[in-house]
Every structure is written in structure tokens, then in C-alpha cells.
Amino acid sequence: xxxxxxxxxxxxxxxxxxxxxxxxxxxxxxxxxxxxxxxxxxxxxxxxxxxxxxxxxxxxxxxxxxxxxxxxxxxxxxxxxxxxxxxxxxxxxxxxxxxxxxxxxxxxxxxxxxxxxxxxxxxxxxxxxxxxxxxxxxxxxxxxxxxxxxxxxxxxxxxxxxxxxxxxxxxxxxxxxxxxxxxxxxxxxxxxxxxxxxxxxxxxxxxxxxxxxxxxxxxxxxxxxxxxxxxxxxxxxxxxxxxxxxxxxxxxxxxxxxxx
Amino acid sequence: xxxxxxxxxxxxxxxxxxxxxxxxxxxxxxxxxxxxxxxxxxxxxxxxxxxxxxxxxxxxxxxxxxxxxxxxxxxxxxxxxxxxxxxxxxxxxxxxxxxxxxxxxxxxxxxxxxxxxxxxxxxxxxxxxxxxxxxxxxxxxxxxxxxxxxxxxxxxxxxxxxxxxxxxxxxxxxxxxxxxxxxxxxxxxxxxxxxxxxxxxxxxxxxxxxxxxxxxxxxxxxxxxxxxxxxxxxxxxxxxxxxxxxxxxxxxxxxxxxxxxxxxxxxxxxxxxxxxxxxxxxxxxxxxxxxxxxxxxxxxxxxxxxxxxxxxxxxxxxxxxxxxxxxxxxxxxxxxxxxxxxxxxxxxxxxxxxxxxxxxxxxxxxxxxxxxxxxxxxxxxxxxxxxxxxxxxxxxxxx
Numbered sequence: 001x002x003x004x005x006x007x008x009x010x011x012x013x014x015x016x017x018x019x020x021x022x023x024x025x026x027x028x029x030x031x032x033x034x035x036x037x038x039x040x041x042x043x044x045x046x047x048x049x050x051x052x053x054x055x056x057x058x059x060x061x062x063x064x065x066x067x068x069x070x071x072x073x074x075x076x077x078x079x080x081x082x083x084x085x086x087x088x089x090x091x092x093x094x095x096x097x098x099x100x101x102x103x104x105x106x107x108x109x110x111x112x113x114x115x116x117x118x119x120x121x122x123x124x125x126x127x128x129x130x131x132x133x134x135x136x137x138x139x140x141x142x143x144x145x146x147x148x149x150x151x152x153x154x155x156x157x158x159x160x161x162x163x164x165x166x167x168x169x170x171x172x173x174x175x176x177x178x179x180x181x182x183x184x185x186x187x188x189x190x191x192x193x194x195x196x197x198x199x200x201x202x203x204x205x206x207x208x209x210x211x212x213x214x215x216x217x218x219x220x221x222x223x224x225x226x227x228x229x230x231x232x233x234x235x236x237x238x239x240x241x242x243x244x245x246x247x248x249x250x251x252x253x254x255x256x257x258x259x260x
Numbered sequence: 261x262x263x264x265x266x267x268x269x270x271x272x273x274x275x276x277x278x279x280x281x282x283x284x285x286x287x288x289x290x291x292x293x294x295x296x297x298x299x300x301x302x303x304x305x306x307x308x309x310x311x312x313x314x315x316x317x318x319x320x321x322x323x324x325x326x327x328x329x330x331x332x333x334x335x336x337x338x339x340x341x342x343x344x345x346x347x348x349x350x351x352x353x354x355x356x357x358x359x360x361x362x363x364x365x366x367x368x369x370x371x372x373x374x375x376x377x378x379x380x381x382x383x384x385x386x387x388x389x390x391x392x393x394x395x396x397x398x399x400x401x402x403x404x405x406x407x408x409x410x411x412x413x414x415x416x417x418x419x420x421x422x423x424x425x426x427x428x429x430x431x432x433x434x435x436x437x438x439x440x441x442x443x444x445x446x447x448x449x450x451x452x453x454x455x456x457x458x459x460x461x462x463x464x465x466x467x468x469x470x471x472x473x474x475x476x477x478x479x480x481x482x483x484x485x486x487x488x489x490x491x492x493x494x495x496x497x498x499x500x501x502x503x504x505x506x507x508x509x510x511x512x513x514x515x516x517x518x519x520x521x522x523x524x525x526x527x528x529x530x531x532x533x534x535x536x537x538x539x540x541x542x543x544x545x546x547x548x549x550x551x552x553x554x555x556x557x558x559x560x561x562x563x564x565x566x567x568x569x570x571x572x573x574x575x576x577x578x579x580x581x582x583x584x585x586x587x588x589x590x591x592x593x594x595x596x597x598x599x600x601x602x603x604x605x606x607x608x609x610x611x612x613x614x615x616x617x618x619x620x621x622x623x624x625x626x627x628x629x630x631x632x633x634x635x636x637x638x639x640x641x642x643x644x645x646x647x648x649x650x651x652x653x654x655x656x657x658x659x
Contacts, residue, residue, distance in 0.1 A: 055557075055558065056427065056558040056559040057427070057432065057433075057436050057544065057545070057559055058436075059280075059281065059436050059439040059440055059443070059545075060281050060440075060443070062440075063426075066426055070426075070427070073558065078556060079556040079557070103279055103543050104542045104543040104544065104553070104557040104559075105556055105557035105558070106557075107542060107543055107557060108540075108542060108553065108555065108556065108557030109556075109557070129281055130279050130280055130281055130543075130546075131279065132278065132279075132280070132282055132285060134278065135277050135278060135279055152282070153281065153282040153283075154282065155281075155282050155283045157283065157285075157286035157287070157446065158282055158285065158286065159286065162282070162285065166282070177282070177283060180283055180443060180444055180445075180446060180447070181443060181444035182440050182443055182444065
């Protein structure tokens with residue numbers, strides 16, 4: 001069974017295009033508005049959607065996403081609404097929907113049950129920022145059982161052995177962390193990003209590689225796309241939504257994926 | 261039974277591990293390798309022991325407190341391991357000096373630390389001054405307000421104190437912020453974590469640095485009194501002073517182990533920090549352990565009059581000892597702790613930290629469960645100077 005996420009990369013590659021992955025936090029500012037925002041992103045240039053589960057202790061996130069997820073939790077976001085949102089988005093658009101979540105919410109929900117409910121809702125898989133392959137036994141099993149994608153991270157300090165492992169075990173793509181740091185806009189993309197992508201390529205796993213962390217402008221997306229299969233944008237979408245609502249969000253999606 | 265003392269991570273039963281972003285793995289591997297090499301290196305051991313002898317003031321003494329013990333329901337002898345007499349006023353210096361030496365060995369020039377009450381922040385700032393390291397301490401904004409004097413101490417020692425305004429603005433969020441800093445600056449920065457929580461190798465390494473407490477105490481009890489205590493008592497927030505005392509005794513099956521968590525407003529309320537009593541296993545700050553959380557796995561805020569125990573997580577080795585039944589963990593309310601703080605002050609002339617007062621109150625409560633004439637060794641983990649403002653307000657001493 002092929003991955004829907006990998007199929008998008010494949011199709012884009014066949015037509016000489018790169019893949020844009022866009023993040024939006026669930027339940028922000030309300031569940032319905034986050035669903036509407038996600039759908040609008042997919043209709044206007046985002047190839048693969050990354051829906052973020054708000055979590056009390058998001059250690060990989062910078063101020064913009066932290067603040068949004070704090071608001072989402074304060075507004076009453078519940079974990080089970082993740083599946084409602086995934087269902088609503090996948091019914092409206094064809095883009096695959098990955099859920100980005102810290103590990104404890106999945107652990108408490110039950111790894112197998114989370115996988116089962118995500119599959120039933122039409123979700124494509126998980127991106128797990130604080131779950132390294134070494135600790136992922138239950139998730140490897142559940143994602144195999146339910147044919148879900150799993151995205152592990154490779155960073156500038158990962159050893160070749162660890163990049164190989166992340167590439168072997170990821171399904172969909174490998175998340176190449178561009179820089180040593182947390183989410184949020186940066187003025188320049190680290191030269192390290194190129195190195196991480198090259199490292200993934202050198203594993204000969206045929207794995208797709210998308211670069212994330214710090215990417216916020218169309219120029220940066222173009223720069224990354226020179227060597228990677230795609231780019232991941234998060235905080236820039238949240239900021240656009242904060243400053244100009246759906247309209248600015250749509251403009252941002254269009255500007256980040258001019259080929260759309 | 262295998263030797264419990266030999267457990268050295270990354271897992272303690274089902275607890276522990278490394279639930280952190282991939283960006284930190286290389287730093288954790290480097291730390292683990294550096295620590296393992298240092299542990300086997302007599303030069304390192306000598307260097308640390310000399311620092312403790314000439315700077316910390318080790319070995320710390322044992323004081324028997326009969327006037328305090330007479331307030332227990334039954335006849336017991338109570339002994340205090342005086343970590344309050346260490347330089348900087350608590351046990352925290354044991355770990356900080358060890359990790360500062362490792363920082364030098366790794367060639368790093370900057371340390372970051374989290375702090376709740378300020379004890380670990382002050383100890384870290386002290387070590388940074390001693391070793392010429394840059395030091396940034398993350399402290400929840402709420403805690404910078406309730407521990408203003410410790411903020412001044414850290415600044416005087418040359419550290420930068422960053423008030424953390426995210427989340428609940430307490431210790432838990434200070435750790436999040438320190439982790440974010442570490443992810444971004446891992447090439448020149450060591451995260452000097454202050455308790456036996458966090459990803460491997462921290463729980464094992466921090467325990468080892470604090471195990472000097474129990475190693476000394478065990479030998480001192482045998483040499484000075486000719487017996488081992490029947491029970492040990494220590495307060496548990498993250499659990500560093502407790503594991504430091506317990507470790508040497510883990511395989512002495514006749515020695516009962518008691519950890520006392522902060523019950524805040526009381527064990528029948530939801531305002532407490534009694535993680536091992538009311539928490540469930542989950543993942544927080546890089547390790548699987550008991551933690552206070554809701555059904556969605558969101559961390560729940562803890563409450564305690566003691567900033568140092570006000571933490572919704574606990575070290576994984578404690579979770580393991582609880583499930584094994586080797587140690588018992590109970591709750592002590594704010595009121596019980598403050599009563600014990602005043603009692604020790606008035607009966608023995610020793611003002612303990614509010615954290616430590618939880619262990620004192622607990623010892624008085626368990627006395628009736630022990631055989632007549634039993635002995636209890638308490639880790640007097642810190643002195644109360646830092647808590648004078650809280651105590652003065654609590655007892656109305658400034659009217």
C-alpha cells in the first residue's frame with residue numbers, strides 16, 4: 001500500500017514541481033475556524049497539510065505557535081476533536097492530512113486507538129517532533145497495522161547512522177530540520193539544511209525530503225526547493241492568519257507555491 | 261532480587277528513556293559518553309572529591325535531634341543528614357559541581373539552568389562563577405516574583421536570569437524554555453539540569469552526583485552509631501535529594517524508604533504537587549514517568565507553598581521504586597510542612613527549607629508505624645534562609 005503523502009511527492013516530481021507542506025494549529029482560534037483555515041490553505045497551494053495538536057509543553061515550538069496553541073487550549077480544544085477536524089478537511093479537499101503531535105497526548109489516548117481513529121477519520125499519518133525512532137516501537141507497529149505515514153526528523157547534528165534510521169523508518173517523507181532551533185521565522189536558511197538533505201539522499205532509501213523550521217518566505221521556499229523535494233511552512237501561516245484572517249492566509253499560500 | 265543500586269538507565273523498568281527532539285540526541289550522546297569516561301577516570305573523581313572537601317564543605321555532618329523527635333506519636337530517634345550546611349545552602353551543589361566539571365571536559369563555555377525556588381539556579385550561578393562559564397538561568401515569572409532575593413543572588417554571582425512568561429510561568433515552563441535554548445545553542449551550551457528528571461543520561465547522572473549523600477550517611481551511621489536507620493525520609497519534587505539519600509540504601513532491605521510529596525492544600529483537594537500519589541505514567545520533559553495530567557495528556561499545574569516541590573513531574577527512578585514497592589510516597593500539606601518547619605526551628609535551632617520541612621513532617625507521621633525505638637534518618641536537604649519571606653508572611657512575623 002503506497003503512502004498518499006509519498007504519492008503527492010511522486011506526482012509533483014513527475015510534473016517538475018516541488019511540494020509545499022503547510023502547518024496550522026488545531027482549535028485556533030476555534031475548531032471550526034481552524035478547519036476553514038486548513039481547507040483554504042489546501043485550496044490555494046498547500047499540497048500536504050500538517051495539523052498541529054495543541055499541547056501544554058511544546059518544546060520544539062517558537063513564540064508564534066506556542067501562543068496560538070495556548071489560545072486553542074484556553075478556548076477548550078479537546079484531543080478527540082483532532083479526528084473531527086481531520087475528517088472535515090479530508091472530506092473537503094484531496095490533500096493528505098498529517099497530524100503533528102507531541103507524544104504524550106497520543107500515549108494517553110492509546111497509541112493503537114489513536115492510529116485506528118486517525119485512519120478512520122481519513123488522516124494520512126503523524127509527524128512526531130519529540131518521538132525519536134529509538135522510542136517509537138508502539139508507533140511503528142500501529143502505523144504499520146493501519147497503513148499510516150510516519151515522519152521522523154533528521155537534523156544537522158544527527159549522525160549518518162541516525163539519518164539512515166530516520167530515512168528507513170519514515171514513510172511519506174523525512175523532515176529535514178534546517179537549523180538548530182525551534183519553529184519560527186528566520187531571515188536566512190542555514191546552509192546546514194543542504195547538508196541534511198544530502199545526508200538523507202546518501203542513504204539511498206529513495207526517501208522524500210522536505211525542509212522545515214524557519215522557512216517563511218517565497219524566496220526561502222524556492223531556495224530550499226533547489227535541493228530538497230519540498231518545504232514545510234508553519235509560523236508564517238499562523239502569523240498571516242493573525243494579521244489578516246483567511247484572506248491573508250490564502251495570499252500566503254499562493255505566494256509560497258506559485259506553481260499552484 | 262537483583263541489586264536495585266545497579267540500575268543505570270536509560271530505563272528504570274518502564275520509566276525513563278529519551279522523549280526529546282532529534283536535535284538534542286547528539287548532545288545527550290556526547291554528555292553520556294563524557295560522563296561514562298569521567299566516571300571511570302580517577303582524575304575526575306579526585307577532582308570532584310577535592311572540590312567537595314574544599315569548596316562544598318563535605319562530608320556534611322549528621323545531627324541527632326531528640327527534642328524534635330519527642331514530638332512524634334511514638335518513641336523514635338531522628339537523625340538529620342545536614343545538606344543544609346553545604347555551600348549555597350542545599351544539596352543542589354553536589355550535582356552542579358559534577359556537571360560543571362563535565363561542561364569543561366566537553367569544551368563548552370555556557371551553561372543554562374532552570375530553577376523553581378532558586379536553589380538550583382543559585383548553585384548553577386555559583387559553579388559558573390567558579391569555573392568562568394557564562395550562565396543563563398530560566399525562572400518562571402511567578403517564581404521570580406516570589407523568590408526575588410534569589411534572583412538578586414544569581415545576578416550578583418554574574419548570571420543572567422530570564423523570567424519565563426510562557427505557559428503557567430513556573431518551573432515546568434522554565435524547563436521548556438531551557439530545552440528550547442539548548443536545541444538552538446547545543447554546540448557551545450550545556451543544559452545543567454537540576455533534578456533526576458529529563459532524558460537519559462540526566463536521571464542516572466544527577467542521581468550519581470547526589471549519591472554522595474547516602475554513601476556518606478550510611479558510613480556515618482555505622483561508624484558513629486553502629487547501626488543503619490530503620491527508615492529514611494526525604495522530600496520529593498523532581499526527586500534529587502531523595503534519590504541521593506536512598507541510593508546507597510536501596511539494597512538494604514531492612515531500611516524502609518519514604519518520600520514525601522507536596523500535598524499543597526491537602527490530599528483531598530486538587531491543589532497539590534503529589535505526582536506519585538495522583539499522577540499517571542506519561543511523557544514530560546524527555547522521560548516517561550508519573551506526571552500530573554488530564555485525560556488528553558495535557559500537563560496539569562501543580563500547587564505547593566514550596567516553589568522547589570511545585571512540579572507536575574518526577575524522576576523516573578522514583579516511579580520505578582514506587583511501582584516496585586521499594587519506596588513509599590506520601591503527601592504532606594502546606595500546613596503540616598510549615599508546622600514542622602517551626603517545630604524544628606524551636607526545638608533544635610535549625611531552620612529548614614520549606615521543601616525539607618515536608619520530610620520533617622512526614623517523619624513525625626511515620627514514627628507510629630515503626631517499631632518502638634526505631635531510628636529515622638532525614639535528608640535535611642536545604643536551609644530556610646531563602647524562605648524567610650514566605651515563612652514571615654505565613655506566621656505573621658512582620659506585623
